[in-house]
Amino acid sequence: MKLRRWTAVAAVAVATAAVLNTLPATASRPYDPTAQSLGALGQRHGLYIGTAVDMDALADPNNPKYRQLAASEFSSVTAENVMKWESLEPTRGNYNWAQADALVDFARRNGQRVRGHVLVWHNQVPGWLTSGVADGSITRTELRELLRRHITTVVSRYRGRIWQWDVVNEAVSDPWDTPPTLHYKGFWAQHLGPGYIADAFRWARAADPKALLFYNDYNIEAFGSGDPANDKTQFVYDMARRLLAEGVPIDGVGSQGHLGTQYPNYDTFQVTAALKRFSALGLATAFTEVDVRSRLTDGVLAGDAEEINPRLQASAANFSVLMKACLADRHCLSYTVWGFTDRHSWVPGTFKDPPQGMATLYDEQYRPKRAYQEIRSDLVFAGPPYVLPRATHRPRR
Numbered sequence: 001m002k003l004r005r006w007t008a009v010a011a012v013a014v015a016t017a018a019v020l021n022t023l024p025a026t027a028s029r030p031y032d033p034t035a036q037s038l039g040a041l042g043q044r045h046g047l048y049i050g051t052a053v054d055m056d057a058l059a060d061p062n063n064p065k066y067r068q069l070a071a072s073e074f075s076s077v078t079a080e081n082v083m084k085w086e087s088l089e090p091t092r093g094n095y096n097w098a099q100a101d102a103l104v105d106f107a108r109r110n111g112q113r114v115r116g117h118v119l120v121w122h123n124q125v126p127g128w129l130t131s132g133v134a135d136g137s138i139t140r141t142e143l144r145e146l147l148r149r150h151i152t153t154v155v156s157r158y159r160g161r162i163w164q165w166d167v168v169n170e171a172v173s174d175p176w177d178t179p180p181t182l183h184y185k186g187f188w189a190q191h192l193g194p195g196y197i198a199d200a201f202r203w204a205r206a207a208d209p210k211a212l213l214f215y216n217d218y219n220i221e222a223f224g225s226g227d228p229a230n231d232k233t234q235f236v237y238d239m240a241r242r243l244l245a246e247g248v249p250i251d252g253v254g255s256q257g258h259l260g261t262q263y264p265n266y267d268t269f270q271v272t273a274a275l276k277r278f279s280a281l282g283l284a285t286a287f288t289e290v291d292v293r294s295r296l297t298d299g300v301l302a303g304d305a306e307e308i309n310p311r312l313q314a315s316a317a318n319f320s321v322l323m324k325a326c327l328a329d330r331h332c333l334s335y336t337v338w339g340f341t342d343r344h345s346w347v348p349g350t351f352k353d354p355p356q357g358m359a360t361l362y363d364e365q366y367r368p369k370r371a372y373q374e375i376r377s378d379l380v381f382a383g384p385p386y387v388l389p390r391a392t393h394r395p396r397r
């Protein structure tokens with residue numbers, strides 16, 4: 001029965017994909033994928049191609065190209081910063097929705113989906129909250145209630161308008177932290193214990209029954225040793241499996257995809273295997289913050305092509321590995337880049353010593369790089385029988 005159902009699903013999927021793949025081509029108008037945006041190419045697979053949006057850049061009247069590309073090239077958008085708690089509630093009790101609303105409106109005007117980022121994270125928490133906890137004026141019970149209220153308020157406001165929410169972000173330590181044995185880290189685990197994770201998903205579900213609820217983290221692109229004491233992917237996998245077993249309404253795991261050309265990184269099969277292990281749990285997957293940074297050596301800064309070319313090629317390869325892996329897992333619903341132009345990227349401001357940059361798909365003059373062309377070619381040349389249209393995911397009750 002199961003096999004028969006799968007065969008039927010596969011047959012329909014192959015037929016649909018075959019139609020989609022041939023539809024645009026007619027004798028008079030040959031199919032020209034090079035004329036299509038990333039978003040349009042993704043639609044062939046039911047895959048959404050997103051970008052994080054810098055709201056200052058979007059609003060800048062002297063930066064029309066940013067707006068134009070954000071609107072035309074992508075089928076999904078994410079707030080790079082304006083849905084974080086410190087932006088939404090800078091002073092206690094006073095929510096400032098203007099920027100977050102502006103992004104949701106922008107998406108609606110442009111027919112884009114929205115990935116909500118982020119409900120619970122240890123960074124960009126408002127000062128009044130951290131200082132209240134530090135000086136004891138906010139007790140543990142009050143802190144939990146404040147978190148419940150925050151999640152409920154934000155998710156309710158955008159109920160029905162957010163496709164995927166990053167409910168909990170970066171809850172797990174890294175092997176370079178102290179102690180090196182992987183553990184739940186940061187402000188929330190410290191003050192509420194790891195139970196806040198299940199609570200957060202339940203509160204988010206109560207406020208929006210239809211949004212897909214994600215756990216989101218970095219350095220989980222591939223499995224390592226398999227030992228949850230030092231393999232972060234394994235740790236997150238075990239966590240997700242436990243949450244599911246407890247009936248917690250988690251719908252997906254987002255792999256951020258912050259890579260660098262100076263690192264060994266992963267091949268397509270390693271990344272595909274990781275996505276498929278997560279989706280075998282019944283979860284959706286997504287790449288949520290893809291960028292590939294490079295060291296800006298003296299040669300790069302001086303414009304030496306021999307230093308620049310290998311970096312552009314390595315960046316293209318890494319963007320492409322994640323895209324191919326996403327295409328190979330039917331449950332990988334979206335591929336979001338963390339900014340699309342080097343003109344607006346978090347990388348140079350964060351990695352200064354030694355300097356890093358060149359992390360996105362377009363250079364500072366909005367010229368598309370080789371990475372942009374490679375992920376487009378991945379979208380163009382992928383198809384059945386191996387790559388099937390996206391699976392449907394319904395919010396878990």
Ligand code: 9MR
Binds near residue numbers: 080081169289
């Ligand atoms: O890109 C964001 C940058 O503008 C902020 O200053 C920074 C603050 O920590 O957060 C950046 O976005 C992060 C995202 O929210 C979560 N994953 C890591 C991203 C890069 O740091």
